[in-house]
Amino acid sequence: MRLVFAGTPAVAVPTLRALAAEHEIAAVITRPDAPLGRKRVLTESPVAAAAEQLGLPVIKAARLDDAVTEQVRALGAALGVIVAYGGIVREPLLSTPAKGWINLHFSLLPRWRGAAPVQRALIAGDAELGVAVFQLVAALDAGDVFAMRPVAVPDDATADVALEVLAKDGASLTLDVVADIADGTALARPQEGDPTLAPKLTLDDGAIDWNAPFEQVYARYRGVTPEPGAHTTLGGARLKILHAAPAPADSPQLDPGTMHGAKAAVLIGTGTTPLAVTRVQPAGKGPMGAADWWRGLRDGGSVRAGS
Structure with missing residues (x-):
């Protein structure tokens, strides 16, 4: 399928690479270069660096606004895939690709909806972590789920290590869901259970x-x-x-x-x-x-x- 991908941190890179190997990526949307380190050196995002290595067009945007929507509309992508972009997808961008957007989330939804699911799960002492791919909707991480997968994480893993493990499993799961959407066999089901929230850590x-x-x-x-x-x-x-x-x-x-x-x-x-x-x-x-x-x-x- 012809896709548009949105993501920013390193945790999104495995999914981008997996999709690029199997599908046509019309463009990659990522956050603008940001100052990093003590010297505040302006540095491109890990997703931008990976996209350039893959020879993919890159759109750098701080917000997914009308200008980005027009760029995406011109691409003619069938599906949008988002992994930790760092911004909210709203209408009309939400429905601009023919099949909308799917989101890779690092939890077993509806547990830990929000920006820091892995961190909150570890703090809470959850016995099980996992990944989910769902249809993006206007409400926070509330869309119907195409697939979920529990993921074994080392008992002593800190959040960064856990995210590395989840990113690899999540890339594989996303690739499976995109293949199902492409051949028309994908089935999304409503989330079951009471949601818990995972706000950004302070x-x-x-x-x-x-x-x-x-x-x-x-x-x-x-x-x-x-x-x-x-x-x-x-x-x-x-x-x-x-x-x-x-x-x-x-x-x-x-x-x-x-x-x-x-x-x-x-x-x-x-x-x-x-x-x-x-x-x-x-x-x-x-x-x-x-x-x-x-x-x-x-x-x-x-x-x-x-x-």
Whole structure:
């Protein structure tokens, strides 16, 4: 089929590549170049870079407005496919391709409708993650579903790792749905069950409550890593927790928030068992090993996170 594709981050690239290998991509819509890093270097999106490697026309747009709608209409695409573009598709663009738009979403709908489904699922401690391809409608992630697939994700996976896994399975699922739409066998069914929402994470979502049980602390760390990032306070300054894991079984029992130096980590007490932090970033400094950071503290004897 002749398609138009919309997406922006790296998680959308596997689907773009899969579709480009099997179908005609009339154009790729992505967000404009954005300043990245400390030097704020203007950088094109991962989808734009992939599209250029594939030799596909690229439309860079901050909003899917009337101008974009006219460009899409001129392309004569039969179907639009969107994966994490970062903007809302409204009428008349929503119905401009002959068969409308389908959306790859990284959850088992109707659970976790919104911008951060994987992050919210990890924070909530969901036992199962997955992907869904649905018909895009005006309401948020509410369209009929063509296909869903549970996806096994490592128990210790942070949000970025989980998204990489889901992106590969999602690309395969989207390719199957597009093939079914092309031959006229696709069937979409209404979503079943009560929806839950997954709004975009804020910096406050990364704050660790050390009084919570270990399972909740670890789930939050996984869900907010790498963005917006897990963090705590120490002497009124923010300490970013870049990498953490369950503490060894023989670790000492610690009061919530109490820190204890170990060979290659810093143990921090939770409401139950400790968290082993192996990499941190103190305020105003670069990332460093947690053990090295700990040895550099002047007062290494009575340090409590969250203070």
